[in-house]
Amino acid sequence: MALSEVTVKRLYLWGALGFIFIAIIYLLWAIFLNKGTLLIEAETPFLATIEDVKAVSCTQSPCEIKVAPGEYILKLQKAGHYEIEEFIEIPLGGALRKQYEFMYKATWTQLDESAQLNNFTDSINEKTTFTRDPETGRQTLYFTDENNEESIATSFIRTVTDYSVYPSIKQRNKILFIDRLENKHILYLIDLKEKSRNSIADYFRIHDLKWIPDSEKIIVSANTENNINPKLYLIDTATGEIIPLEIQTLAALTAPISENRIIAATSQSASGIEGRLTELSELDATPSANSDYQSTYNFVEYDLNQAAPRLLHRSNLKSINAIRLAEDEQSIYVLSEGIVYELKFDS
Numbered sequence: 192m193a194l195s196e197v198t199v200k201r202l203y204l205w206g207a208l209g210f211i212f213i214a215i216i217y218l219l220w221a222i223f224l225n226k227g228t229l230l231i232e233a234e235t236p237f238l239a240t241i242e243d244v245k246a247v248s249c250t251q252s253p254c255e256i257k258v259a260p261g262e263y264i265l266k267l268q269k270a271g272h273y274e275i276e277e278f279i280e281i282p283l284g285g286a287l288r289k290q291y292e293f294m295y296k297a298t299w300t301q302l303d304e305s306a307q308l309n310n311f312t313d314s315i316n317e318k319t320t321f322t323r324d325p326e327t328g329r330q331t332l333y334f335t336d337e338n339n340e341e342s343i344a345t346s347f348i349r350t351v352t353d354y355s356v357y358p359s360i361k362q363r364n365k366i367l368f369i370d371r372l373e374n375k376h377i378l379y380l381i382d383l384k385e386k387s388r389n390s391i392a393d394y395f396r397i398h399d400l401k402w403i404p405d406s407e408k409i410i411v412s413a414n415t416e417n418n419i420n421p422k423l424y425l426i427d428t429a430t431g432e433i434i435p436l437e438i439q440t441l442a443a444l445t446a447p448i449s450e451n452r453i454i455a456a457t458s459q460s461a462s463g464i465e466g467r468l469t470e471l472s473e474l475d476a477t478p479s480a481n482s483d484y485q486s487t488y489n490f491v492e493y494d495l496n497q498a499a500p501r502l503l504h505r506s507n508l509k510s511i512n513a514i515r516l517a518e519d520e521q522s523i524y525v526l527s528e529g530i531v532y533e534l535k536f537d538s
Contacts, residue, residue, distance in 0.1 A: 227260040227281035232290040237269040253288065260284075269293045273466030294466055297490070297503040298535045302524075319344065319356045319366065332368070334360055334383070345381050345388045359402050365428070367409065369397050378411065380428050391431055392424075403447040410453060412442040423455070425495055437471055437500060438493060446516040446523045451495045454503065454523055454536060456511050458486040461502045469502040490534055503536055 230253040231239055239254060240246040242264040247256050260283040267275040272293040281287055318335040330351050332344040344366055353371035360366065366381040368388075376397035381388045394413035398421050401410045407429040412421045423436040423445070438445075440457040447453045459471040469491065488508050491500040512526040521537040 226257050227283055228286040229256040229258060229265075229279070229281055230254070230286055230288040231256070231267070232288070233267060234269070234293055237267055237293070240266040240268070242266065265289075267291060267293070272296055294501075295535075295537050296466060299504050299506065300533045300535070302531045302533055319358055321351075321354065321356070323350070332356070332366070332381070334358060334366065337361065342383075344383060345379075355399070357400055357402070363402075363407065367400060367402075367428075369400075371397070376413070378426075391428055392426055392433060396421075399442045401442045401445060401447055403450060403453075406450040408450070410436075410442050410445055410447060412440065434495075436493065436495075437498060438491070439471075439473070443513050444488075444511055446514045448516055448520060453493050453495065454490060454514070454534075455493055456488040456490050456506075456508075456514060456525070458488055460486070461489045461491060461500070461505070463502060465502050465504060467502060469500050471500055492536065504534055506532075508532075 231249065232253045235252050236248065236250050238246060239249050239256060241256065241258055244258055244263065247254065258281055260281045262278070262280045265277050265279045273296050275291055275293065279287060279289065320333045321330060322333070323330045328350060329346055329348055331346045333341050334344045335341050351370055355369040357367040360383065364383045366383065368379040368381055370377045370379060375393050375395060377390050378392040378397060379388050380391050392411065395416040396414040398412040403409060408425060408427050411424045411426055413424060414421050420439050421441055423438045423440060423442065425434040425436055438455050438457050439459055440455050445453050445455040457471065461469040461471055463469045488506050488511055489502065490504040490506065492503050493500050508527045510527060515524045517524060522533050522535040525532040525534060
């Protein structure tokens with residue numbers, strides 16, 4: 192039985208009205224209900240960009256962004272800092288809370304001549320002297336305290352001809368002493384309070400070391416018998432624990448900036464881009480036969496807890512004499528062939 196023309200028109204009308212109703216409901220859902228919330232906690236101001244969707248200038252934290260649920264690439268930008276990029280997923284009707292810490296973009300500057308001497312003057316004023324009694328042959332290490340009074344730190348019955356002394360008297364009441372024998376180098380810890388001397392490590396060769404601020408730990412650069420390039424070791428002088436680090440360099444080319452972080456210059460090649468975690472290559476066990484080639488130094492920040500190096504700066508320097516932490520602890524000074532550079536790594 193064929194439908195009448197009037198009935199057909201009514202069916203078309205009801206279909207159109209139904210389609211319009213569904214479209215309105217979908218539109219209302221898309222505008223008001225199909226939303227998720229992204230809450231970003233970070234130091235303001237910064238720009239948050241949800242790729243191909245929207246960019247929001249955030250002036251308060253947490254920064255709230257409403258967006259349809261789904262998977263996105265989030266980019267955060269802050270002047271003078273490295274960009275943060277992360278894959279995120281916004282839930283339907285819920286909130287995703289993320290917390291970020293911007294990392295300062297390291298800056299490299301050559302200092303003028305007037306600033307060079309001021310920023311690279313040795314500030315160590317703790318004095319030690321090592322004398323030998325010509326009659327008994329006994330050698331005695333003396334130290335001078337804050338009252339300018341001289342006291343005995345330790346004595347050796349045998350002759351010590353090659354040595355280095357690293358005092359930390361005011362802060363720790365201790366002295367580190369490297370005794371360089373012909374076949375090995377021994378590291379002693381001299382405790383002035385306990386009046387004791389203990390061997391805490393020995394290597395084929397110990398180059399140098401640095402105390403880590405506010406801790407009993409030290410950074411030591413040393414060689415084992417089967418490698419020529421020096422490696423860094425983290426030594427806890429209180430427990431005797433020794434941890435080899437990934438970085439191959441001298442302690443003189445490091446700047447401990449906290450109990451858990453150091454900055455180091457190494458000729459190891461570093462992958463990736465500045466500001467990101469990096470992988471350091473192994474240096475050859477023997478120097479390259481091509482004497483015309485000399486690698487340049489990379490500066491990395493190294494997390495001692497997580498054993499994670501982060502590339503700060505690729506320099507053009509082929510030789511570095513020493514590195515020192517600035518007084519504000521936001522920069523290091525780098526001495527290379529009589530010229531001082533500043534690497535600012537924190538704001």
